[in-house]
Each structure stands twice: as structure tokens, then as C-alpha cells.
Amino acid sequence: MTLSRVLDARRVDLVRVMEMVTPGSRVLDVGCGDGELLRLLAEERRVDGRGIELSQQGVNDCVAKGLSVVQGDADSDLADYPDAAFDFVILSQTLQATRQPRVVLENLLRIGRRAIVSVPNFGHWRVRVQLALRGRMPVTEQLRYSWYDTPNIHFCTIDDFISLAREIGAVIESSVALDQSGVPLSPTWPKWTWNLVGEQAIFLLHRKGLARAHASRPQLRSSALG
Amino acid sequence: MDDLVPPTSGAALQSLYPDSLTYRVEEPVALGMDSGASLAPMTIAYQTYGALNAERSNALLVCHALTGDQHVANLHPVTGRPGWWETMVGPGRPFDTDRFFVICPNVLGGCMGSTGPASLNPETGEPYGLGFPVVTIADMVRAQALLIDHLGIDTLFCVAGGSMGGMQVLQWAAAYPDRVFAALPIATAARHSSQNIAFGEVGRQAVMADPDWRGGRYLVEGTRPSKGLAVARMAAHITYLSESALHRRFGRNLQDRAARTFSFDADFQIESYLRHQGRIFVDRFDPNSYLYLTRAMDYFDLAAEFGGSLANAFQNSPTRFCVVSFTSDWLFPTSDSRAIVRALNAGAASVSFVEIETDKGHDAFLLDVPELLETTKGFIDSAARARGIA
Numbered sequence: 001m002t003l004s005r006v007l008d009a010r011r012v013d014l015v016r017v018m019e020m021v022t023p024g025s026r027v028l029d030v031g032c033g034d035g036e037l038l039r040l041l042a043e044e045r046r047v048d049g050r051g052i053e054l055s056q057q058g059v060n061d062c063v064a065k066g067l068s069v070v071q072g073d074a075d076s077d078l079a080d081y082p083d084a085a086f087d088f089v090i091l092s093q094t095l096q097a098t099r100q101p102r103v104v105l106e107n108l109l110r111i112g113r114r115a116i117v118s119v120p121n122f123g124h125w126r127v128r129v130q131l132a133l134r135g136r137m138p139v140t141e142q143l144r145y146s147w148y149d150t151p152n153i154h155f156c157t158i159d160d161f162i163s164l165a166r167e168i169g170a171v172i173e174s175s176v177a178l179d180q181s182g183v184p185l186s187p188t189w190p191k192w193t194w195n196l197v198g199e200q201a202i203f204l205l206h207r208k209g210l211a212r213a214h215a216s217r218p219q220l221r222s223s224a225l226g
Numbered sequence: 227m228d229d230l231v232p233p234t235s236g237a238a239l240q241s242l243y244p245d246s247l248t249y250r251v252e253e254p255v256a257l258g259m260d261s262g263a264s265l266a267p268m269t270i271a272y273q274t275y276g277a278l279n280a281e282r283s284n285a286l287l288v289c290h291a292l293t294g295d296q297h298v299a300n301l302h303p304v305t306g307r308p309g310w311w312e313t314m315v316g317p318g319r320p321f322d323t324d325r326f327f328v329i330c331p332n333v334l335g336g337c338m339g340s341t342g343p344a345s346l347n348p349e350t351g352e353p354y355g356l357g358f359p360v361v362t363i364a365d366m367v368r369a370q371a372l373l374i375d376h377l378g379i380d381t382l383f384c385v386a387g388g389s390m391g392g393m394q395v396l397q398w399a400a401a402y403p404d405r406v407f408a409a410l411p412i413a414t415a416a417r418h419s420s421q422n423i424a425f426g427e428v429g430r431q432a433v434m435a436d437p438d439w440r441g442g443r444y445l446v447e448g449t450r451p452s453k454g455l456a457v458a459r460m461a462a463h464i465t466y467l468s469e470s471a472l473h474r475r476f477g478r479n480l481q482d483r484a485a486r487t488f489s490f491d492a493d494f495q496i497e498s499y500l501r502h503q504g505r506i507f508v509d510r511f512d513p514n515s516y517l518y519l520t521r522a523m524d525y526f527d528l529a530a531e532f533g534g535s536l537a538n539a540f541q542n543s544p545t546r547f548c549v550v551s552f553t554s555d556w557l558f559p560t561s562d563s564r565a566i567v568r569a570l571n572a573g574a575a576s577v578s579f580v581e582i583e584t585d586k587g588h589d590a591f592l593l594d595v596p597e598l599l600e601t602t603k604g605f606i607d608s609a610a611r612a613r614g615i616a
Contacts, residue, residue: 050571050576050577056580056581056582056583056597059578059579059580059601060580060597060600060601060604061604062578063548063578063580063601063604063605063608064603064604064605064607064608065604065608066608066609066611066612067578068546068576068577068578069578069579070567070571070577070578070579071579071580071581072579080564080567080568080571080572081571081572082571082572085571085572085574
């Protein structure tokens with residue numbers, strides 16, 4: 001079954017992302033890779049999905065699956081999309097690799113009525129320990145690159161992301177932090193614990209003042225932050 | 227570049243007696259053209275490969291480029307060479323002739339049997355020459371739509387083509403959105419750039435500067451502006467390649483000689499190659515056709531037909547698109563393709579886009595470029611699944 005395949009693939013966040021998407025909606029997946037999430041969304045949520053992917057191989061894989069995917073990247077190509085063209089715009093584990101995360105996030109909120117953004121948490125205790133005690137740039141299972149070859153040029157913590165979202169006038173409708181095995185942390189825990197033990201967090205946001213779409217509220221695991 | 231070609235060119239013969247199927251439109255059905263002219267009778271010469279299925283859902287229309295023709299996957303009747311897109315069309319190829327009914331018509335204004343300037347004007351009994359009305363890409367597509375009607379096909383499974391063929395693909399999708407299930411425009415643009423109009427003009431001036439052109443009446447006067455057309459072809463050929471591909475293939479190598487001759491002989495291999503390209507072209511192409519077809523490309527500006535907005539041309543299009551460009555194509559650069567993709571996205575159409583890394587220049591769409599064939603096969607196969615084609 002597709003769900004378990006995604007779970008196996010160290011991308012446990014994709015299932016949580018999928019749960020936030022309203023069935024039958026229009027979705028843009030930015031940095032869609034080989035199109036697994038788009039396919040999952042098409043099968044499980046019957047969405048009308050589109051993608052943007054940097055690598056030619058990724059685009060070819062997507063095209064072969066019958067997905068509509070454009071070769072490009074979040075920094076250069078989001079500006080080409082009209083306002084409110086999608087119900088959901090998804091940016092999964094990519095914000096930290098963009099040149100201008102703030103501009104990218106603003107574009108996501110402009111193009112989509114809602115944006116779903118997942119970010120690796122640089123505030124995780126293991127990251128803090130490596131930096132604080134060893135004095136070395138952290139290399140963890142989630143963040144496996146060395147400082148000199150990492151595509152991740154703009155790291156943030158969960159708290160940093162929340163603060164950026166506030167700064168650009170985004171409303172966080174819901175959020176969930178996942179531990180190392182992809183299990184959601186309890187929404188009843190104090191927020192600072194998320195920033196300490198959350199491996200990554202997923203946010204559902206919309207632009208302040210933007211009328212809520214008539215689409216029904218997605219089913220959420222938790223809604224503690226923001 | 228001595229005139230080695232016979233007084234009657236292969237093109238002149240093919241324009242009157244094509245080695246192809248033909249569909250002839252008689253009065254009172256006439257083709258209304260953008261120029262205001264109407265054309266009747268009109269003939270469309272075409273080739274087909276594979277078989278139309280019972281549901282009539284597997285027809286794939288291939289649109290050819292400026293100097294292409296309908297002989298997409300068979301030996302060429304004039305040159306004897308293989309078809310121009312045999313990498314793409316045939317059994318097991320991306321346009322699999324075991325699954326799809328592939329149709330390739332010669333464009334209106336062409337010289338391989340479809341009505342064009344070398345055809346006889348019924349009013350005078352002589353070749354049209356410059357009396358032929360100026361043709362546009364939209365006119366070509368209107369004529370093709372008549373052919374598709376004639377073949378009993380309501381919706382084409384796919385319309386595909388590169389360069390000028392890609393312009394026809396875009397025109398098809400914009401003019402007949404409900405008749406195009408999938409569209410594959412390759413190495414093309416929604417409008418001809420100023421630079422490309424400039425190249426077109428150089429080619430036309432070369433043809434018209436040949437004293438044997440005779441104001442376009444060479445067929446009547448028994449002359450042939452071969453030198454002018456060959457120069458036009460030589461200049462255009464450079465634009466189809468890339469600097470690095472030229473350098474890799476020819477460098478500064480000398481042709482069959484050890485040293486420079488201090489003359490204007492073809493000392494360099496690249497000179498010899500271009501002269502050869504010019505020479506073989508003139509036997510299979512009508513000089514006036516070259517003028518008309520380059521003009522058609524110059525006039526192409528799809529947005530202009532839709533109130534200046536390309537997005538309007540594709541608003542809520544039901545067609546699924548796959549746009550392809552090549553990194554080293556400077557004639558139809560990736561920015562042209564991106565403009566198409568942008569418009570399709572703005573129009574909420576379904577679009578994929580790939581820029582393929584190659585140094586083969588504009589001609590890459592005709593060549594054995596594995597990434598192109600792979601992308602095309604993926605797109606066509608998934609579209610066929612969606613269309614329910616076995």
C-alpha cells in the first residue's frame with residue numbers, strides 16, 4: 001500500500017501533509033521530486049495536482065506517472081504563478097534550501113489559499129548538543145550533510161519559523177511536530193518542548209485577511225502552535 | 227556551388243504529383259485565410275502510419291517544421307533518405323505506430339503536394355508564384371482541421387511538433403481546445419522573436435537577390451534560383467546548431483587539404499559542410515515556399531489573436547501539455563518555452579515542462595537525444611492511459 005511505502009521512505013511527513021489537504025482540491029507541490037506525494041494525493045485525496053521540480057530526472061519520473069510537473073525552482077519560478085491559483089501549495093522539507101525563504105513563503109501564501117510547509121528543526125536537542133558540546137556543525141540522521149556540501153543554506157528552528165510566519169502576516173491554522181520516527185508530539189506538551197524534541201514540524205498557514213476558502217476544514221491531529 | 231541539380235527539381239515534381247495520400251477540397255468549401263483570401267480548390271498531401279482504432283481515439287498528428295514535410299517515417303521520395311523523425315515515430319518508438327494512428331500533413335504553402343506557391347493557379351493555369359496568398363500558422367492549422375474532419379476524427383489524441391511544428395501545436399490547442407487531448411510543443415515559441423524575423427528576412431533576401439528568381443516567376447520562365455535558396459539554407463542552418471556543437475564537429479579543420487589555399491575555396495570543413503547543406507536542400511525545396519513559410523513563422527504571435535494575453539489563449543484548456551526546450555537552442559531558447567508554460571499556468575491548464583541539457587542546439591528535437599525520447603514516451607504513455615488507449 002502506498003502509505004506504508006511513503007512511511008518507509010524516511011518521509012513520514014508526507015502522510016501528515018496529506019492529512020491536511022482537503023479532498024478534491026487544487027494542489028501545487030513545490031519541489032515534488034519523483035512525484036510520490038502528488039500521486040498519493042491524487043489517489044487518496046482525488047486532488048488536481050501540479051508540481052515544480054528542479055531535476056530533469058524528477059520531472060521525467062513525474063511526467064511518466066501522468067503528473068503535470070514543470071522544471072524549475074521555488075526561488076525563480078513561483079513568481080510566475082497567479083494569485084490564489086491553488087487551494088493548497090505544499091513546500092515539503094525545501095524552505096531551508098531556498099535562497100530567499102521569506103520571499104518563497106510570501107509567494108506560497110499568495111499563490112495558494114493555504115500553504116503547507118514542513119521544515120526540519122534546527123533547534124532539536126541533538127543539534128544543540130553537537131554545536132554546544134562538540135563545537136561542530138551538526139550532522140544528524142535528518143540533516144545528513146556536512147557544512148560544506150549541504151544544500152540546506154537557511155536553517156531555522158520551529159520557533160524561528162513561527163516568528164517569520166507572524167512577521168509576514170501569515171496565520172498558522174494548525175501545526176504538528178514529529179519526533180524521530182515520525183510520531184506526532186502531543187499537542188498538550190508545552191511549546192518549548194516541540195522546539196527541543198521535534199525532528200521536524202509541519203504548518204498549515206494562510207495569509208492574514210485572506211477569506212477562508214469555503215473548503216471544509218481539514219482533519220488535524222493537533223493545533224497547538226501559532 | 228555549381229548547379230548540379232536538374233532543371234526540374236524534385237520539389238517541383240512533388241508539388242504537382244506527390245508520393246503521398248492527398249485530400250482535395252473543392253468549391254464551395256473554401257479555406258478562409260487570415261489575409262482575407264480564400265483558397266479553393268485546396269489539396270493537403272499527407273502520410274499516415276499505423277491504424278485508426280474503432281473508437282477513433284488514437285490519432286496522433288505530427289506537425290512538421292519549416293523545411294520538413296509529411297515524410298516523417300518513410301524513405302523520402304526525392305532524397306531517398308530516411309524519414310525526418312524516425313527516432314520518434316515507428317513501432318516501439320514514443321509515437322508507437324503499433325498503438326497510434328500517426329498522421330503527418332504537408333503544410334499549406336509547402337511544396338510536397340499540399341497547395342502552395344508551386345501549385346497551379348486554376349485561374350491562370352500557371353504556378354501561383356507570388357500570386358499565392360500569404361499563409362499563416364493559423365491557416366495551416368485550419369487546413370489540417372479540414373483533413374482531420376475528412377478522416378472522421380473528432381478529437382486528436384495528441385498534436386506534436388518542433389519549431390514551426392510546435393507553433394502549429396500551440397495554434398491547434400488554442401483554436402480547437404476540445405479537439406486536442408494532449409499537446410507536445412518542442413523547441414518552439416508562441417511568437418517569433420525579432421532576431422528570428424531578422425534571420426527569416428536574410429533568407430528571403432538571398433532568394434530574391436538571385437537573378438533566376440525572376441520576381442517569383444522562375445517556374446514559368448524555366449529558371450531556378452538555386453544559389454539564392456542555397457545561401458538562405460546555409461545561413462539558416464547555422465542557427466539550428468550551437469557554437470560548441472559546430473566546434474566539436476568541425477573545429478578549424480581544413481577540408482581535403484593540408485594547408486590554406488589563399489583563395490575563396492571551401493578551405494574549412496565547416497564551409498564545405500554548409501555548401502553541401504545548401505546544395506542538397508535546393509532539389510527538395512521550392513524557393514517561393516521558403517519565402518511563404520518563413521513569413522508564416524514571422525507573423526505568428528498567438529497572444530495577439532487573444533487580446534494580447536497568451537494566458538487567454540489557453541484559459542481553462544482541457545488539453546494536457548508537455549513543453550520541451552533544449553539548453554543550447556538559441557533560436558527558440560528556453561525563455562520562449564517558459565513564456566508558454568507561464569501562460570498555461572496562468573490559464574490553469576495542465577502542463578509539464580522539461581529543459582533538456584544538450585549542446586546540439588535547435589536541431590536537437592530532430593536528433594537521437596535519449597532524454598527527449600524518454601520524456602516524450604513518458605508523456606505519451608501516461609496520456610494514452612488517461613485516454614484509455616490500449
